Amino acid sequence: MLAVPVLLGVIGAGLWFTGILPRLLGHGTATQVHAVAAAPPVYIDVPEMVANLNGNPRRPSYVKLRAKLEVAGSADTGPVQAAMPRLIDLFQTHLRDMRPEEFRGSAGTYRLREELIARATLVAAPAHIQDVLFEELLVQ
Template sequence: MAAAKAEKKAEGEGGEAPKKGGKKKLILMLAPLLLLGIGAGLWFGGILPKLLGIGGAHPEAQAEAAAQAPPAPTPAFIDLPEIVSNLNVPSGRRASFVRLRAKLEIADSTQVPAVTEAMPRLVDLFATYLREVRPDELRGSAGSHRLREELIARASVAASPARVTDVLFVEILVQ
């Protein structure tokens, strides 16, 4: 009996063995999570990449690279002469005309002389295209968008090697 009482005392009052190292297990499980959280905070805060030298050059190296890089080309705008053209109408209907004033946007301002030399070709291509357009094709924003896309394609061909990035309408009048 004395042995049974001693055994009960060792097991505890609930009949279970006493827990040994419960706090140690908790610390061993939470320590990696805590370290991981601190590391993530330092990484996304930008402190850890700076300490490790990861994620970009030093400010002096960035300044040198910016000084050595060629300047970005500046766009330029060139006025097109006013184009008045008759539109393609079915026979028996009243004649219809379009008056177009536009500007060409080119990617590099150093290409302005090349585009101005090609201006007669540009005007001819635009007028020829406008003669084939029907009045109902120019109605609404979708018609303007289609016209712009067609004129950009023709301008890119005519002004090559200069790159025409957009045709900006100043005035479109359909009568």
């Protein structure tokens, strides 16, 4: 006897939270969600960089990096191109500060990517850098 009101309450709550009951009662208007077509990303080449790593002075290590910057649209390419000398300087400085052990594994590559995105976002301030894509990353 107690199960019937509990069952009706559960069914009513389910219909209410799924939005069926408010529409049947006329409490809300159906909203349509329009999908906005996103513009395809634009890729900007970063010139190839070779930097010596901070490590054993007897046996120097080097890193070679070729990358692309992914920006949201073509409107962001101008500020990024204008800031490219500063970007290269910041990337080179960061690479020279790293040790060869920091590049090991996918976690090392992920940390490098996140650090480069943060630096690029600071330098190309009005533009939004979505990602840094590595074309070539060699550590010797």
